[in-house]
Amino acid sequence: MLHLIYVDPRFRGRHLGRQLLDFVVDEAREKGRKIIPSCSFALQEFTRHQEYADVWAKTDTKYSDSYSS
Template identity: 60%
Template sequence: MEANNTFHETEEEIVLQKQGNAYILSTLSGTVGEITFRLVEAGTWVIDHTYVDPRYRGHQLGKQLLNMVVREARDKGRKIIPSCAFALEEFKKDSTYADVWEKGKSTSDFSDHHSSGSAIMGR
């Protein structure tokens, strides 16, 4: 499934693309947001990192990234362990994620305590 959507949440055009196990938001000036996930068991993904550049926060871009992963998980019959703080908080707040939430696993087993920055922006 290839995603290539455009959001006009801010003054500049933001393009969403799927790259491997990540969804990336970018502008002409570079990456401004990302969410990454990985397979941890048959049928289960862990969302291990979400990042939105501080200049672009407040426009629901993180939620839009999360929704792309959730949509793909539903399409593929996967469950999700939300181990990054943002994804976990959103899963707790929004009952519409209940169908994909793998609650039987501890999020601390999969959390990345070093993901305060952007994995992609640091490349």
């Protein structure tokens, strides 16, 4: 489960969040795992970019995790 991707405000706008997400996705692919994006940023990226579909463990809840709000 991907709980949170956080980039310090001083470093935002440099695509570091996307780079972190890509690192996690690449590792999931290598290990044959799926990701449940409970972080709003990760969910937004998974929704926008079809290239994450192979690792996305989709559920019926808004945040793909019944414990998130």
